Amino acid sequence: FESGKNAIYYNALYEEVIDIFYGSKINNADMLREYLKYIYEDAMIFKASYFSLENIKIDPILEVKNYLVNKEKPVEQEIICNDLLHIPRSRIVNILHSNKEFIRNSPGVYLHPDSIIISESELSEISSFIGYKIEQNGFLTETEFIKFIKDQLSGIVERHYQLTDLGLRDVIGYKLQNDYSFNSKIISEKGKNLSVSDVFRIFCNKNERITLSELKALKKELNSVIYFDIIYNEKLRITEEEFVSKELVSFDIDKIDNAIDEFCYDDYIAIQDIKYFSSFPECRFKWNSYLLEHYVAEYSKKYRLEHINFNEDSCVGGIVKVSSEIENFYDLVVKVLFDSNISLDTSGALDYLYEKGYLGRRSYKDIDKAIVQAKAMDEKRG
Structure with missing residues (x-):
């Protein structure tokens, strides 16, 4: 409590002081809770999973959020757990993994979107670009999306140089979640969580003629394979390189x-x-x-x-x-x-x-x- 914590979880405390109770009858967090209640019953408030000096209601998700916002940069999961010792490690890990507001910047490294400064004008420009591309192509790939930001809005990248492409995509995806769907490497209209196969189908339908070179480029952008079953279903292959609308052939x-x-x-x-x-x-x-x-x-x-x-x-x-x-x-x-x-x-x-x-x-x-x-x-x- 001297460090400013409002409450301490029994699980977290037990994990921290487990060596002290080695060989004693206190061998789990529940027994530690009963022991503390017996010793400090009049001095503290005891809840089901935590205790505090005052009768307060705590929100571990909000605590993790505030911690990451104040850090203003991506933080390793281990460091988060060590800095928030009053919250059980398993609870922190679950919070980071199961709540969309916590962005994975890289394996084991997290941040909160509110710690990333993107102005309203920048966000508006990004939204306009996404909307234009979706109207034009039916979707936008992550590769083209990241390239646009780095080329046209480099200030965002310079301000937050620790952001990976993954982190940058998901931060903006969180901020624009009410406008568009961000599904892995594909950005689409709100409510349309396009799969990779959907993208190949849309690409075929949007173009009367397509080439193998274009399909290979799309495959590379999506880090995928070419969905030939879909391509052959939508188009007619007339050479190694060319696919055309089936209406153009007469068999x-x-x-x-x-x-x-x-x-x-x-x-x-x-x-x-x-x-x-x-x-x-x-x-x-x-x-x-x-x-x-x-x-x-x-x-x-x-x-x-x-x-x-x-x-x-x-x-x-x-x-x-x-x-x-x-x-x-x-x-x-x-x-x-x-x-x-x-x-x-x-x-x-x-x-x-x-x-x-x-x-x-x-x-x-x-x-x-x-x-x-x-x-x-x-x-x-x-």
């Missing part, structure tokens, strides 16, 4: 399927084995493996695409007849290995599938299982 499905028939004599064929497209009908874009891949994946009546996933810079997988007994990619792998004349060991099988264009890299989680099944089929054939 004669029957004629295209007939053209594929000329190459696919068995139940399947690797995409990369169709190299010539002179027999394919006009569709407003030049035929290539990427356009073929997308056509089979979405439009064909007689064929379907079996692969692990779409890739940035290659077309891998197989074109499979709908009428075949191949039901999934695993079945395709088994059939390809069964039809091959290679020695069926893991390394050799992966090399073969990669070189033939069914895999984008020499890795497949079910390869050993597929080899066993292919061998069993081969033995059954005799």
